[in-house]
Amino acid sequence: MEPQFYALIHPDPGQSLFDTEFDEEEPINRTGALKCPSCHGAVTSRIWVSPFIAKLTTWGRAFGDFAFLSDEDVLVSSRVRTAFEESDLVGITEFCPIEIKRIVRRKRFQGPPPAYHYLRIAQSGANIDDAASETYRKGIKKPMCPQCHEAGIDRFKRVILQPNTWTGEDIFAVWGLPSAIMVTERFKIFCEQNAFTNAIFVPAEEYSYDAWDFSDLRM
Numbered sequence: 001m002e003p004q005f006y007a008l009i010h011p012d013p014g015q016s017l018f019d020t021e022f023d024e025e026e027p028i029n030r031t032g033a034l035k036c037p038s039c040h041g042a043v044t045s046r047i048w049v050s051p052f053i054a055k056l057t058t059w060g061r062a063f064g065d066f067a068f069l070s071d072e073d074v075l076v077s078s079r080v081r082t083a084f085e086e087s088d089l090v091g092i093t094e095f096c097p098i099e100i101k102r103i104v105r106r107k108r109f110q111g112p113p114p115a116y117h118y119l120r121i122a123q124s125g126a127n128i129d130d131a132a133s134e135t136y137r138k139g140i141k142k143p144m145c146p147q148c149h150e151a152g153i154d155r156f157k158r159v160i161l162q163p164n165t166w167t168g169e170d171i172f173a174v175w176g177l178p179s180a181i182m183v184t185e186r187f188k189i190f191c192e193q194n195a196f197t198n199a200i201f202v203p204a205e206e207y208s209y210d211a212w213d214f215s216d217l218r219m
């Protein structure tokens, strides 16, 4: 039986005392996009490569163990790296050491940041079930590539994987679900037992997105 899956996401503003974001800093090098092995279409828009130079922005009272650029671009502290490497968890394919060039502290606190590492995450088997997840993809040509789903997604009401596509990783990317990192219950418990800060876990059945829903915006 497959485990419970969760989306790994950044906290909302004010939700974490360790709210930490990062931005890439010049010089920013990118290689070509990840290509779908089935249709050879671009799956990602970019792949960040060395040198990894970043700016940190903190909104809380201390640096987080996780720092987000988006829900697919994540830094982790050396604490996370060491604990992950000592665990039997799998799915992080590379820890890329980051050079911190600038720090913007929105609230006052002392101390240097931890050493951070940019994560590369496994993208192997896991593939979203479009019908069960109630996805909507605008302007996708038919027939759609069954592996990458032509990459774009405008809406999903939950994340349900196609049966038997998950390949055992504890942290992983999903075909057809760009901009998301999914984890297993084991990974969530690993983070909780180590008291890693600034990461939120949303059960896959409750993780949704709608590009056309502006109800969160309050003017």
Ligand SMILES: [Zn+2]
Residues within 6 Å of the ligand: 036, 037, 038, 039, 040, 041, 145, 146, 147, 148, 149, 150
């Ligand atoms: Zn494809």
